[in-house]
Amino acid sequence: MTKPIGFFDSGVGGTSIWKEVHQLLPSEDTIYLADSANAPYGARSKEEILRLSIKNTEILLKHDCKLIVVACNTATTNAIAYLRVNYQVPFIGIEPAIKPAALQTNTKKVGILATKGTLSSSLFFGTSKMFAAGIEVLEQEGTGLVELIEAGKVNSDETKELLKTYLQPMLDEGIDHLVLGCTHYPYLIPVLRQIVPNTVVIIDSGEAVARQTKAILEQNGLLASLRPSQHTFFSNAEFTVLEQLVGGGNTTVKFLQF
The missing domain is CATH 3.40.50.1860 (Rossmann fold)
Known part of the structure; x- marks a missing residue:
């Protein structure tokens, strides 16, 4: 299954989750969305967090993501129940351990x-x-x-x-x-x-999230076969820090205004 795994967070933090998933599933393509222009989510209202989570989800779905990791504790706790009811792809959430x-x-x-x-x-x-x-x-x-x-x-x-x-x-x-x-x-x-x-x-929750991601992909027959993978990171703000955290290798960092 060559469709990518999608990730979104209020900024660069969710790359800590991305790294764990990539380490466990090195053949999977990924797309990461850093909503840094709206960081931090933690101080926002539940309604704002839900609106931003819906926006991020729909961007990732336009990129044909087969599974979405809500790589943000605040978005998970405030929005994932809605996302799971209203969208067809599997969602993996992040909860404090x-x-x-x-x-x-x-x-x-x-x-x-x-x-x-x-x-x-x-x-x-x-x-x-x-x-x-x-x-x-x-x-x-x-x-x-x-x-x-x-x-x-x-x-x-x-x-x-x-x-x-x-x-x-x-x-x-x-x-x-x-x-x-x-x-x-x-x-x-x-x-x-x-x-x-x-x-x-x-x-922290990173390793457990990676294991859960693999399990859900296996259950749904969505695992990629052994192959080189590609990784694209989008941000709507200055992405120097993002590039420092994930750059190198076959990683492509792009700037996307959204």
Whole structure:
């Protein structure tokens, strides 16, 4: 099946998911849509997030995508139910990995760093209620982090100081797992490792999403045969950072105004 897998996010963050999918499924063509002009989604209303998710989905469908990965926690928690009902292709969503953190914690205290849009969603509430009974979940909005990552300032002093401000109260409470509830945040792991002790396990959703993507493609008979793959990345804003994250090899980065 030579049709591409589609991805969309509010910017460059979902490339952390794209990398995991590409590593597991190297023969699959991909199209990635970075809606950076509207980043971050986390501070937007549910109605705005749904509208943007519909727009992104329809662009990817025009490119004949056979499956769409909603590579954004906020868009998943606020829009994926609608997308699955109203479009025919399979959708893979991104949810904060509360379940593994809750199962593995020894201190019974888990931290989650996420956007307001994810933390305030009914889907996140339901997941936490289902899997984190008896576990104290310490939530922290990562206000400002997406903007810094989009600007290529992952290793800046500003980013480090902001992370320290967000993480220290969780560390003082004794968390032993930190869940990254935004696909931008895996790019912060090297910086996070400078702040949190080695006893704190950092969890993101990328590998699990890749496995689920493969499973759904197999179930629907959509897997590509062994072949060289092509990857196209579209952005509606400055794409220097996007190119830095995914450029090289047989990757083509294009600018698309949408």
